[in-house]
Amino acid sequence: MIGFAEGAKCGAIKKVFDDAYKSELSCIVVDDLERLFDYVPIGPRFSNLVLQALLVLLRKLPPTTGTVQHKLLIIGTTTFSMRDLRDTGLAGAFNTIVNVPNLQKGPEVMKVLKDSDMFSFEKNQVKALEKGLGPMSLNVGIKKLLAMIEASQLTPNPVDFLLLRLKLDARLSTTDSF
Known part of the structure; x- marks a missing residue:
């Protein structure tokens, strides 16, 4: 509109x-x-x-x-x-309000990846993603994560793209200015 x-x-x-x-x-x-x-x-x-x-x-x-x-x-x-x-x-x-908190940790992101069935990773890609997410402190909404996952499908290396986007998003959400 x-x-x-x-x-x-x-x-x-x-x-x-x-x-x-x-x-x-x-x-x-x-x-x-x-x-x-x-x-x-x-x-x-x-x-x-x-x-x-x-x-x-x-x-x-x-x-x-x-x-x-x-x-x-x-x-x-x-x-x-x-x-x-x-x-x-x-x-x-509204009769019901459901608060959906942002995802904070790697295992939460991995759960969304597995449950969304948006694409399948090879075993080595899953390990690389879990390793990359391990130490990362996140603050990403589910809608934004799903958009990132969808965008990563269009790249030659979806794991690297997704990790980079999550890192950039984590930096932007913890700083007040650029």
């Missing part, structure tokens, strides 16, 4: 919900909630019109058509802190 005015964003979001109500079972994934209503933590500043539209649509029960009660699962992702969620009112719009 880049370049959309507030009214256009509200209309597009409403259309997604209206389309979802047409099916008996639907799922809407709202990725990066804060980006939809232009949230900026400094201030804080955001589009109140879009936030209010989201809150109304998130709380609205799906319609009943005849004897059929439509069901709608809404999954929202955000990088908000719990305080920010409460401050905007979004926390109350």
